[in-house]
Amino acid sequence: MEYDFTYDRATRQFSLKLSAEHDVLARFLLDEFGQQASAYQPLLSQLQALKAYDTLRFQGKEYLLEVEHAEVTLRHNTLFYEAGDTPQQTSAELDEEALSLDDHGMQTQCGLEDLVKLLQAWQQFLSGG
Template identity: 55%
Template sequence: MEYDFTYQRDTRQFGLVLAPEYQILATFLVEEFAANGSAITQLLQQLTALTPQDEWRYQGKEFVLEVEQAEVLLQHNSLLHNDASASEQQLLLEEQLQLDEHGLSCHCGLEDFVKLLQDWHSFITE
């Protein structure tokens, strides 16, 4: 997985550029953790303590991170909840509306994800 880190001096915002299929990882890191080095340290500690057989779940504000058999699945909460009432669901069906799931989830290996987190942590704490 290739990535580049950015820092906007005028807005003092950190950013992360990833391939389009992994862009949700960038959104996850920026929106859930921003430049909070201690929160990333805690996440890294939990992830590095996992064995290949372990299952683990992190519920963020907008995202769910799941680890199963050394594979990471990151999903936006909108993919996990179907709270629409029956009448709302019928209206969606009638209007042929669907949730665009593109860019709302991705998979990657745990090792790659941990490396990304370590590099991100180093970047924001320098």
Template identity: 45%
Template sequence: MEYEFLYDRDSRRYRLSLASEQAALQHFLMDEFEHNKASYQQLITALRALTAYQEWQFFGREYSLLVQRQEVRICHNTLLSSEQFQLPELLEDADLQLDEHLLESECGLADLLLLLQAWQDFLSN
């Protein structure tokens, strides 16, 4: 997975830039966890604890992360079918905006953990 970390000195903002096919992942990380190094730790800890065949879900405000057999799917909450997943009541009533270009990304769990660790290290600088 290709990525670039940037820091804008004028605005004092950190920015994560991923390839276009990973746009949903980029938005998930920026929208759910922002630029706070500590906010990523709980996600990293949960992902590292998964076994090879264990499934896990993280439901965010606009995007959700689903892990199945060491494969990660980030998708906009509008894609989640109530038949496949149990959505929290907050998501069922949420006013979500749909952007077709940012709906879904996939990657391996190992790649995501490497990205998260590198991003967390960059935020500490």
């Protein structure tokens, strides 16, 4: 996974740029954890503790991050709910129509190892190291 980290001295803001297919992951990380390196540690620790066939579900404010067999899937919560806020279907049951929303930045996938490396590098960048 390719990424680029920047710091704007004028605004004092950090930014994380990923490829278009992983842009939703950058939005998730910044929205969920912000710009404090320590905020990422609980998720990073959980991810690092996973074994090859373990699973993990992390429900964020707007996204659900799932790890299954070392594959990470990040989906926006709207993919799971209809207008009435009742669960429409589980992630394993998403239909073709819901998956087509991927073009609009609603979901992405990557490997667990890639996500851990990204989080470690981003955390180090945020802490000034």
